[in-house]
Amino acid sequence: MKSGQIIDERYEIIRLIGSGGMANVYLAYDPILERDVAIKFLRLGDNNQSDAVRRFEREALSISELNDPNIVAVYDIGEDTHGKFIVMEYVDGVDLKEYIRENHPIPLHKIQNIMLQIVSGMQSAHELNIIHRDLKPQNIMIKDDGTVIIMDFGIAVVSTETSITQTNTIIGSVHYLSPEQARGSLATSQSDIYSLGIVLFEMITGRVPFDAESAVSIALKHFQDPLPDMEQYREDVNQPLMNVVKRATAKEASDRYESCQEMYDDLATIFAEDRQSEPDFVPMGAQSDTIVVAKDQIEQKMRYTDEHQAMAAGKDDDLSDNLEDADSVATQTTPIPVVAAADNDQSPEDKVEQASHKGVKVGPTAAQKKQRRKRLLMILLPIFLLLAIVSAVVFGRGQQIDVPDLAGMTVKEAERVLQEEDLTLGEVEEVFSEDVGAGFVVGTNPEANHSVRKESKIDLEVSKGPELFKVEDYTNQAYADVEKSLRDAGFTVEQSRDYSDNIAAGHIISQDIAAGEEVVAKDTTITLTVSEGVQQFTMPDLRGMNRSGVQQWADSYGVQVSFSEESSDSAPAGTAISQSIAPGDSFVMGDSLSVVMSTGPATTSFDKEITIPYEENKSEASSSSSDEGDGDENSDEDSSSSRESSRSRQTPNEIEVYIQDEVNDYSTPVDTFTISKDRKYTLNFTVRKGDSARYKIVRDGEVIQETQVSE
Incomplete structure (x- = not known):
């Protein structure tokens, strides 16, 4: 997945920020809500795909139901072409494991503040019957403002879903694993409380309480070894705080806090003045009677153990194979038996045995001795088998150490783990990796779980990301x-x-x-x-289109068009007659096209000259005649003067000329003018060959000439 890629048509990938066994986590941007988010994508391997999908879906279901400021918020759940994903709150901070390394010793008040937030968040989860089952510092983030966020509910389970956790299955990180989980029992809310107690121990001391060369040995210590004295690692820790740790990590769940709320209330008052002198917390399970066994019988059973040590060593190898590395375990293992305390209601045979150890000479019968030996063997046999396994691990290896699995760690983290295992960091080689993020360990040389001597150099292959x-x-x-x-x-x-x-x-x-x-x-x-090459088109029939229509079509197809004109008896004037690319032929953009436009039918022109007569105004002419008839001595002189005056008073005639031919119609005059005397006038006619035309002359609104003419 690359930077800038869009997920679910919404989230823009920025970069890869984490990679685990079953998922990759990317920093992304949500443009709708304008915020950074973390997107966890399920990464399926070749095996156990259905189990991985189930865990991934369970994580989404678990944390989507939670709404607590100390638990990572879920914004969206979905699936696209890249697989299933969860969109979560992006927590910009440092995990608690790194915080402990960088800040140890952490002030006690700061430890209290951090732990109260963690316990408060888990109380919210438990109220919804959600058991985390993998609480560890690596799954707890501390933001810059001091807010603590619990992450990674990947193996969380609703406590009523008994079908999810199988009998004899350990799921979780072995350094923080409760005794009942190590035995293969069902995890409960008190299992989470045990893990919280181990995390609190590490915050105080800077180290985990139980560590060993193998996951098996660590698991044994959780339900067998007492909690180390915290005061040997830190002198300023007070008794109330130590009591909180001891009660949370009690071997028996019945001795622990019943709820996170109870643990929260106890932790909140560790600095109260009235608690500073409280006594050391001693679990009820630690107060049981101890079984007393005769020395000769122990020696006898030890000889039995020595004879079967090789067999037990083989069993240890099988058991070790069933556990993963010490940081993350999710495998099948055999439940480890817990030896019950001796019954206070002793049988007569037991009293006889006890009296014999006190020096009282009591003579048991043969049947009593046989019964006693049988009962003792039943009690001790599981213990000696367990001791045989541990002996095979510890003494069989001598100075040999298994190379730890460092895959997925940073170089700094890997170097610290090697030092804890009495090994030395060798050469660091950068390699390309498709599956491991840049800066994280891909593998080691020798490989993980390979036996080497103490102080051996372990070379690292560190990812520089995909090639x-x-x-x-x-x-x-x-x-x-x-x-x-x-x-x-x-x-x-x-x-x-x-x-x-x-x-x-x-x-x-x-x-x-x-x-x-x-x-x-x-x-x-x-x-x-x-x-697909040059695009070709099919030429349409442009005939009958006017000039503007042809030009518009040519522009839309990128054709260079030119026009010419011809007369046509069949095509109206102004329409296309023919085209240089025939209809149905192919053409491409940029081709040239010539189109011939019609000027109409073929015509001929001729002229005709006519005379338009002037007509005097009748009323004026009549008046003039009357004046000439008057007799007197000056009649001739007056008559001459009258005619001259009449001419000067002549009114012009209004003339309209009409022509009907191929160019003009009869409804509108082709010319208008006035005359004051007769006038010659030339008429111009355009007609089809063989056709005739006509004209009319209108004088002062009266048609004086109308004639049909031809060439």
């Missing part, structure tokens, strides 16, 4: 060749197709990952756009 693939420029290359090469490198290759004027068909036009970018091939999908 990055540098993307090249694939444009103009054959798709088939590039696609095979990328798939061989681990890419998921997808393609889209498009036309191209300059990239040959089958070659790559573009790619969605830029050349030079470095990516993890197996987590990357690259999309290549492949050319």
Whole structure:
């Protein structure tokens, strides 16, 4: 999964921040709520896939029901092409394990504050019947503001789901494992309280209380060895705080706190003045009577043990194989028997035996002796078998040490573990790893669980992350060749197709990952756009379209169009007559096209000259005649003067000329003017060949001429 990748069409991956046995955790950004989130993706291996899925789903179910400031918040649960995922609160801080290493010794008041937050969060979980089962400092985060967040409910279980935890199965981290879990019993809320007590012990002392060379040995110590004295590691620890640890880590669950709330109330008052002189807490289980065994009988059983040591050593190997490393155990193991305290109601035979040890001479019968030996053997046999196993581990190995499993640790963490195991850090080699995050141990040389001598050097292989693939420029290359090469490198290759004027068909036009970018091939999908060559189109029939319609079509297809004109008896003027690319033929963008436009039918033109007569105003002419008839001596002179005056008073005629031909219609005059005398006028006609035209002359609103003419 690469930076910038979008999950569920919402969350943008920023970087990998953690990698575990069953999941990878990424820092991501939620653009809707504008906040950073942590996304845990289930990572399935080749085996136990259904179990891993069940645990992953159980974690999502468990913490989605919780709403507590000290428990990591769940925002979303989903599944996409990359698998199942949980979107959680991103906790920016340091885990408690690292905090202890960097700040030891932690002030007692600070320890109290941190522990109160942890216990409070677990009380909320227990109220919903959710048992964490893997409480350890590595699963507890401390933010910069001091808030404590409990993480990783990956093996949490609802306490009523008895089917999830199988008999004789240990699930959890062995350094923090309760005695009942080590025996294979069902984990309860008091099992979590035991783990909290171990975490509190480590916060106080800077170390875990029980440690050994193998997980088996550590598990034995949890229900067999007393808790180490905290005062030998730290002098300032007070009795109330030690009592909280002792009560939380009591071997028997009945001696522990019944609830986290009870532990919280006790822890909250450890500095109260009235508690500073309280006595040391002694569990009720530690107050039971001790079985008294005769020395000769012990020696007899020890001889029996020596004879079967080799057999027991073999059993230890089988048992060790059934446990994982000391940090995380989830395997099958044989329940380890617990020896009950002696019954105070002694039988007569027991009283005889006890009296004999006190020096009282009592003569038991043969049947009593036989019964006594049988009962004693029944009690001691499991103990001696256990001692045989431990002896085989401790004495059989001598100075040999098993190389610890350091996979997934930082170099600093691995070096500390090696020092604790009396081993030395050797060479550190950086290697590429697809599964382990950068900076974490991939493996060791010698390998984990291989026996070596003390002080041996252990070389580390440290991941520098997956090997990055540098993307090249694939444009103009054959798709088939590039696609095979990328798939061989681990890419998921997808393609889209498009036309191209300059990239040959089958070659790559573009790619969605830029050349030079470095990516993890197996987590990357690259999309290549492949050319289908130059796009071809089918020419339509443009005849009958007007000029603007032809131009619009040509622009939409990128065709360069030119026009010419011809007359046509069949095509109306202004419409396309013919085209240079015939209808149905193929063309491509950029092609040239010639279109002939019609000017209409073929026509001929001719002229006709006419005379338009002037007409005097009738009323004026009449008045003038009347004046000429008057007789007097000056009539001739007056008549001449009158005619001159009449001419000066002539009114012009309004003339309208109408023509009907191929160009003009009869509804609108082609010319208008006035005349004050007769006028010659030339008419212009355009007609189809063989056709005629006509005209009319209107004078002062009266048609004076209307004639049909031809060429």
